[in-house]
Amino acid sequence: MTAKPDDVDLRVRRRLRELRTQQKLTLEDVASRAQIDVSTLSRLESGKRRLALDHLPRLAAALAVSTDDLLREPEQRDPRVRGTPQTHDGVTFWPLTRHGPAAGLHAFKIRVSARRRTPPAELPVHEGQDWMYVLSGRMRLILGERDFTITAGEAVEFSTWTPHWFGAVDGPVEAITILGPHGERIHLQE
Structure with a gap:
């Protein structure tokens, strides 16, 4: 042709x-x-x-x-995302997107340790929006004065200007989360 x-x-x-x-x-x-x-x-x-x-x-x-x-045709980039998981404060993050596109958003698979059950004295606040989809387990999500239990198959989306924290209810939790650059900085580097 x-x-x-x-x-x-x-x-x-x-x-x-x-x-x-x-x-x-x-x-x-x-x-x-x-x-x-x-x-x-x-x-x-x-x-x-x-x-x-x-x-x-x-x-x-x-x-x-x-x-x-x-x-010649440009080389096709390997589509697989290979990132090193990082663990911080009882949550392990596996990157699902490369850094760059996606309008600054980054997706991660996370595993919340069963030991992460006690929120800090002061809940963090930062610029952005977080989105999470629970794959397995039961996640505790505190947003301001409200306390939620999020179960497998449920998704949450919230402004990170609201004081917030998430942890495990009665065992490990696996979820997919999408974070903006400010959320990623808070969750992975604080």
Whole structure:
């Protein structure tokens, strides 16, 4: 099957950006090396300008790759998320998302130790929103003056401006949680 010109253009744009960012080069770096205007390079990468054949050898040379390498499909990244679990204050967090996309949100599978039963004297408050889905066990959630038991199959969502804490009721709890950057900082690093 023959690639359409639009497919080739899109492929080169993606490959150009991929190679530039892998090499930690700015638009200015590549434009200078390729002897093209920075705005032209920016429009090429964003698709606001069509790629001309005379751009290919100059861009390839600027990125120290062959023209063939610039034309090939970008490598598909390994989709598996491999993160090291972290344990803090009786809760172990396994990352389910990479840091970066997802609008700054990060998903974790968590395991709350059966020993985590006593809330601190002062409940934490921080910027953000937390969302949790209990997979197994019974979770105790304190929100301000209210005390809840969340069971397997139930989800909760709450503003973290409300003083809050979660722990186990009568055994370990497993859950999925989605945290914003402020929540992640509080739960994993305090």
